[in-house]
Amino acid sequence: MVRNFKSREYPGRDISLHSHRLAEGGDMASPLDAREPGPVALEETGEAQTLQAPELQAGDWSYLQDGTFGPMAAVIGVFGLAIIVFEQQLAALLHLSSPGVWLSVLGLCLMVTSVGSYLLGRYHLRAADWALVSGTAATTLMAAAWWPDRGFLFFLPGALALAIFRMGAWHALWLLTLLGAALESPWLSPRLFWRSGQAPVLVGALGLLWLIGWIDWHRRSELLHFFARAYQYAQDQLRTVREHRMVLNQTNDELLHAYGEIHRLNKLLQASRLEAEAARRSKEDFVANVSHELRTPLNMIIGFTEMIMNSPSTYGPNLPRALLSDIRVIYRNSQHLSQMINDVLDLARVEAGQLILSRNWVDVRTIVQEAAQAVQPLFISKGLFLRLELPTQELTAFCDRLRIRQILLNLLSNAGRYTDTGGVTVTLQSRENHLVCCVADTGPGIPPQDREHLFEPFHQPHNVDRAVAGSSGLGLSICKKLVELHGGKIWVEDREGPGAAIAFSLPLKLPDSGPPPAVGWLNPYRTAELRQHAPLPKLPGLRDRYVILEQEEMLRRHFAALLPEAEVIRVESLDQLQAQIAELHPTALVINDIDAMEDKRYSHRFQSLPERMPIVSCYVPGRKEAMEKLNVVEYLVKPIVRQELLAIIQDIVGPGSTILIVENELEMALLIRRQLENADRGYRIIQVGDGREALTCMRERRPDLILLDLALPDQDGYQVLREKNLDPTIQGIPVVVISARDPVGEPVMVGRLRVELVGGLSSRDIVRGVEAISQAFSSVHRSAHPASPTVSSD
Structure with missing residues (x-):
């Protein structure tokens, strides 16, 4: 769009006063434009406007002159008014021989020149310039003619300088020529002129004007071209700034839109993460429960078919050959099904990160x-x-x-x-x-x-x-x-x-720490091939070092699997721990011990620990520790093999011993009973189906061995073991656990975590610790996960 502004027309040029928008929220007036006749054009597209630079010509100083005409006319008028007001004082000061009234005439001439040129300038600026300069010069000549001995011609160079600035050097030369002709007029005395010493002033002014004219003729064009180029450069920069501002505004709008999209996608990502966490938790529950749901009936199938094949006389003197052949087919396919279940569980554990x-x-x-x-x-x-x-x-x-x-x-x-x-x-x-x-x-x-x-x-x-x-x-x-x-x-x-x-x-060597391999988006069983870039040289990073105090390697294996870039050192005693701390200066100390969880002053057993060393206490039992904690002699995971079960029982009790079977599933209890009866060792079998009946039978019958299933209807096997261990009359009876659950393979292994810091915790340490724990367990809290481990600090 092109916007046109009205301008005042003057002969030979066009002077237009305009303003343009410099920046959003503020305006700034531009310089006056002097160019060929024509309107000012301002191109604008949207909010950005482009100002066309004027064509400047040599000898045209109007962009500097137009703003000074009014002040100059006002100064001359005020000077004339001052002469009228202070007429007597000036006459006495200058010792004028003629009446001082002529001073009032001079002041009146200056005022008339000022007011007249100002009024004329509203219609024709060049005529006003001539009127202002000519009136000032004429008043100066009148003063010199009336009082030739007072040197009023010394004011003539000022009038000529005004003429040069307002009209140019050559116009001032024409004015000087006219003044020279006036000085030779009869009403001015040449003798008095030369005698008063005013001739050198006039000659000097004439020479100065010729010198200024010569310099102006050769240099003014270059100066004006320099100003024109500078003005054009400023306009180009202004145009570039406006274009950049437009691009910046557009970029800001795009960034705001992108920020909104990112915020929306973050919400979708958070929702997807919660769904994925719930799905992962369901998979973990499946891994934990499928053992019992699938392995228990499969164990009975394998156990009964194995008994029929190995001891057919138990079911009759002569079993048909076709029946035994079919039993072998059932046994072979059951073994295949058991192997397939193990494969499914292994795959699920790998994908769930539990392997x-x-x-x-x-x-x-x-x-x-x-x-x-x-x-x-x-x-x-x-x-x-x-x-x-x-x-x-x-x-x-x-x-x-x-x-x-x-x-x-x-x-x-x-x-x-x-x-x-x-x-x-x-x-x-x-x-x-x-x-x-x-x-x-x-x-x-x-x-x-x-x-x-x-x-x-x-x-x-x-x-x-x-x-x-x-x-x-x-x-x-x-x-x-x-x-x-x-x-x-x-x-x-x-x-x-x-x-x-x-x-x-x-x-063949330890890999560098880095992100896990990417998987395909649509198919997670295909590895995504990432584009490789030229590797940058990197300095070897410092590896974290953890010292773990535990009796088995349960927690150390978890550290090594989940933190492959860290150095994990396991010790079994306090003496070894003290030596490793003094020699290796570990990042943190981890204590996997039930006593450390219960004793708040457990860390005081260590001597000369480094300042600011964190001590983390937890209890992740290994297989032996789990059996010791439960006070059991063996822990068997279904499906169990007949020979393995009989070998364990023979190591614990002798022939003719009383064995208590605590199993709520009648088929499984019948299978174990048949396996024990076919061992030909004269075992006396007692069978119960719940925990309360089992405790009563222990106190009344005092069996030699207990075969206990942990999944009982009224109370689980852990409660039965706790009550048994609290009763001194039956706590010495050996127990063999037969369960479908692995005690060291559950998703939730520990319910409490304890953190201590040598030297104490400050408020900043507490806040940072809470923040780190919240970030680590945030996804767990948002999903329907059981209560997360609580952390206590001393």
Whole structure:
């Protein structure tokens, strides 16, 4: 849009007074524009306006002159008024020979010149300039003519300077010529003029004017062009600033919109996180409860079928061969179902972060040899070869020996099941700080369309008969999770010819601390390949060091799994603890002891602890500690094996002993009773179904051994054990717990945490501690999680 402003027209130029918006919230007047005739144009788009710079020409000083005309006219008028008012004083001061009334005439002339030129300037500024300069010069000549001996011509250079500033040097020269002609007029006495000494003044003024004119002629054009360029540059900068301001305003609007979107997405993320936390908690509950819900009936199926196969005479003298054959089929499929349940639970524990690795430096060659020896009967029965290609030098990796053996057993079992002719070759080698193990078979191979989904749960190749293979489809998925927990990768290698080759890698050195590997957004069983950038050199960071006082390695294994970048040191006694503190200067001291939780002055047993060292006390019992705390001699997790149960009982009691079975499920109690009766050791069996009846039977019958299930209807097995341990008459009876729950594998392991600081806690320490704990447990509080651990500080 173009906005036009009205301007006053003057001959030869256009002088327009305008203002433009400089910044939001304030206006600033611009200089006067002197240019060719035409209106001022102001382009504006939205809030940003662009001012067109005027075309300045040489010899045009109007942008400096227009603002000074009024003050100059006013000064001349005031000077004339002062002459009229102080006429007598000036006449006496100047010793004028003529009457002083002529001073009033001079003052009146100056006032008339001032007022007249000001009024004329409202219509024609150039004519007003001529009137002001000519009137001032004429008044000066009149004073010089009336009083030639008083040197009034000395005021003439001021009038000429005014003429130069208002009209230019050449106009002043024309005025000087006219004044010179007036000085030669008859009514001025040349003799008096030269005698009074005013001639040098006039000659000097004339020379000065010619010099100024010559300089003005050569330099004024360059000066004006410099001002014009500076003015244009200022306008360009103003235009740039306005454009930047417009972009900044637009960016601010976009940022506000983005902030609103981020706030909305944060709310959605928080809601999604709560849902994910609830889902995770449900998965943990499933992992904790599926043992009892699935393993208990499965244990009865396996137990009864095993008894029928091993002791058929218990159910009759001659059982039909077809029945025994069917029992073997039931037993074999029950074992397969039990293995599949174990695989599902392992996979759920890995995804829930509950599977703890017990890492040590081991030679992987020995693990490969053990796994090959374990599956050798399968290969012998099918007439297959099993070849190991192992390096001669030692290949040591920091890994969990049991889990690596599980990976190799899965791969070798799959290869043996799917291969009918030929065999399997296992190669082990080192590649770029990684250990690579490859299991290659001569079976039907893996179709290309199945390779992408091979490591997903319950997936099997299309060219494999599930009934023949006898696989659940979870083995490779579990292998992938276990390999990734070790910081490695697993993949299908491309090879020529028949068969398939699956390889996995393990790091040969401790990995640097960093973010966990990313998973696919749509499919969590595919690892997302991130774009790699050039690594920046980094200094080695300081590792946190924790010293843990505990009798078993339960808490140390959790620290090593959840804080792989930290250094964890376990000690078993106070003397070892004192030595490690003095030598290693740990970050924190962790005490895994029930006495430390109950004794508030437990930390005073330590001597010369470093200042500001935190002491964290908790109780995470290991398997032996859990049994000691419960005062039980053994803890069996369902499903139990008949030979294992009988071996444990034989180690505790002798033949003919009285055994109390506390089990609320009649089928499970019947299975245990049958297993004990078929042991041919003359055991006397007592069977009860709840906790109160069990305590009564203990006090009345005094059994030699108690087989206790923890899931009872009236009160759980923990309450039964507490009441038994409080009664001195029955607390010495040995107890074997038979349960579907693992005491050291529950999601919630401890209900209380205690924190102490050597030197005491300040208010700042308390606030920071509460903040850190709130951030650590915030997701737990927002979900429907049970009461989180309470923290007490002393």
